[in-house]
Amino acid sequence: MLVDQRIVAEQESDAWYVEASLVDHSLFTVLYDRHAAALYRYAHGRVGADVVDDLVSETFLVAFRRRHRYDVSRPDARPWLFGILTKEISHYRRRERAHYRAMARCGPVDVVPDSAEQAVAGAAAHALRAPLARALADLPARDRDVLLLIAWGGLSYEETAQAIGIPVGTVRSRLNRARRKVSSALGGDDPTRAVEETM
Amino acid sequence: MNDRQLIDQVRTLLEPAEPPPHLRGKVNRMIAGTARPARARSWRLATVGATATVGVLALLVSSVVSIDGEPPAATAQAAEILHRAADTARADRTPAPRGDQFILTTTKGFAPVAGQDEPATTLTRSWKSVDGTHDSMIWESDPPASGRQSTVIPGCRNGRAKEWGPDGSLLNSTRPCTPTPAYLKNLPTDATSMLNYLRRMNGRTTASDEETFANVGELIRGYPPAQSRAALYEAATKIPGVVASRSMTDAAGRSGTAVSLVGNIDRYDLIFEPQTYRFLGWQVVPKDESRGPVRSQVILSVAIVDRAGQVS
Numbered sequence: 001m002l003v004d005q006r007i008v009a010e011q012e013s014d015a016w017y018v019e020a021s022l023v024d025h026s027l028f029t030v031l032y033d034r035h036a037a038a039l040y041r042y043a044h045g046r047v048g049a050d051v052v053d054d055l056v057s058e059t060f061l062v063a064f065r066r067r068h069r070y071d072v073s074r075p076d077a078r079p080w081l082f083g084i085l086t087k088e089i090s091h092y093r094r095r096e097r098a099h100y101r102a103m104a105r106c107g108p109v110d111v112v113p114d115s116a117e118q119a120v121a122g123a124a125a126h127a128l129r130a131p132l133a134r135a136l137a138d139l140p141a142r143d144r145d146v147l148l149l150i151a152w153g154g155l156s157y158e159e160t161a162q163a164i165g166i167p168v169g170t171v172r173s174r175l176n177r178a179r180r181k182v183s184s185a186l187g188g189d190d191p192t193r194a195v196e197e198t199m
Numbered sequence: 200m201n202d203r204q205l206i207d208q209v210r211t212l213l214e215p216a217e218p219p220p221h222l223r224g225k226v227n228r229m230i231a232g233t234a235r236p237a238r239a240r241s242w243r244l245a246t247v248g249a250t251a252t253v254g255v256l257a258l259l260v261s262s263v264v265s266i267d268g269e270p271p272a273a274t275a276q277a278a279e280i281l282h283r284a285a286d287t288a289r290a291d292r293t294p295a296p297r298g299d300q301f302i303l304t305t306t307k308g309f310a311p312v313a314g315q316d317e318p319a320t321t322l323t324r325s326w327k328s329v330d331g332t333h334d335s336m337i338w339e340s341d342p343p344a345s346g347r348q349s350t351v352i353p354g355c356r357n358g359r360a361k362e363w364g365p366d367g368s369l370l371n372s373t374r375p376c377t378p379t380p381a382y383l384k385n386l387p388t389d390a391t392s393m394l395n396y397l398r399r400m401n402g403r404t405t406a407s408d409e410e411t412f413a414n415v416g417e418l419i420r421g422y423p424p425a426q427s428r429a430a431l432y433e434a435a436t437k438i439p440g441v442v443a444s445r446s447m448t449d450a451a452g453r454s455g456t457a458v459s460l461v462g463n464i465d466r467y468d469l470i471f472e473p474q475t476y477r478f479l480g481w482q483v484v485p486k487d488e489s490r491g492p493v494r495s496q497v498i499l500s501v502a503i504v505d506r507a508g509q510v511s
Contacts, residue, residue, distance in 0.1 A: 025230055032226055036218045044216035053222055060226045062464065091464050094413060095308075095483055095496050133212060151209035179205045 014077035331378030
């Protein structure tokens with residue numbers, strides 16, 4: 001029996017498991033086994049070691065509660081899970097904002113919803129890469145989400161679009177904007193070239 | 200640099216990290232706990248505080264209905280509380296703070312502790328420069344192991360502010376800046392403009408109802424001028440989904456009359472003193488109260504003081 005189950009586990013899609021877990025809760029664990037590593041690494045990069053456990057477990061809990069709303073025409077649940085995680089991270093930021101907002105450079109009105117400095121807390125530790133980390137930290141949250149879901153989450157443009165519920169064209173334009181901002185912050189590239197490349 | 204090169208560069212910033220083995224069991228237990236019938240959880244609710252439970256019930260029974268095609272707004276009870284609070288705010292004759300003073304915001308946070316039922320609490324005091332040119336400060340009762348208890352936030356004087364070191368200390372070098380006053384004297388003073396302001400605070404796109412109500416808490420943190428505070432409360436009457444709780448005990452144990460919005464993950468409560476309708480607190484608590492006040496944040500007070508570091 002055990003062997004049979006394992007074969008099923010390897011063959012069936014995430015969507016199958018999401019649906020099956022409506023009846024048998026324990027089957028939801030398969031989603032954890034398949035995706036926890038990627039979600040964890042991503043969240044670790046975004047929020048650091050102190051709260052990553054909490055955010056990842058919360059993400060699975062929220063996913064579990066919303067599983068009846070999962071679009072079963074999507075076999076891969078990864079974009080869905082990353083979408084939930086992205087929301088979790090932004091909620092976490094909001095909770096921490098009292099502290100962060102004061103630490104960040106912006107005032108309470110010209111809002112960058114995410115915390116700047118803390119957004120890439122782990123990364124900033126690398127002195128060598130500090131300028132890049134700082135440039136990332138200075139991006140608007142929505143551009144940073146797109147860039148990091150692709151770079152750290154390993155999602156495709158289409159999957160990123162699914163994850164945060166925006167059109168693929170918007171993913172491209174946010175990424176493009178992020179690139180221009182990062183380039184200019186790093187002082188490397190000629191901005192006119194950056195514009196040409198997008199055409 | 201093209202998109203691919205940027206992505207590759209950014210990828211190098213990500214440190215390897217793996218989920219600890221115990222996490223799988225934790226997630227499974229949480230899921231099993233959710234799936235269990237409600238009976239098992241009601242016991243936990245009782246331990247959180249009987250009044251808190253009453254608050255939740257009150258939230259659940261007041262539903263939002265659209266009447267005659269009008270967009271749904273806050274419930275009548277919630278609107279009544281907010282209008283009273285607005286009246287109180289409008290009558291406030293406290294003079295505006297001076298530029299060299301500080302807004303002291305005291306918050307209490309609850310964080311889960313592994314292997315422990317009771318959450319850890321942290322008290323945070325932030326003194327923010329009214330005009331943005333003086334050095335602000337953050338103090339935490341229980342900073343993380345690597346963190347510092349007090350952090351100075353450099354004020355912006357003559358267009359320059361000191362730079363941060365990676366460890367949060369101030370360097371001698373400076374960067375260009377524009378002062379960011381903590382006291383926002385030019386906030387809208389009527390409900391409609393205030394609502395528009397709240398909807399646009401997050402950037403160019405219009406904020407969801409949840410974000411809009413969350414932004415009320417953001418402004419509250421900054422000691423808005425009396426007329427704007429009144430407008431803020433009145434704007435909240437126009438946010439769909441805002442409901443009333445006649446009696447609510449916040450995570451810090453204080454009771455008041457509250458208006459709330461239940462969001463996707465958290466619930467946001469704006470709490471007033473029951474007799475005077477003066478601002479008592481603001482809190483963000485997880486929607487699922489069965490887990491106690493874990494990861495709640497409560498604003499205990501917002502006040503004006505003369506010096507950073509001064510408690511009262």
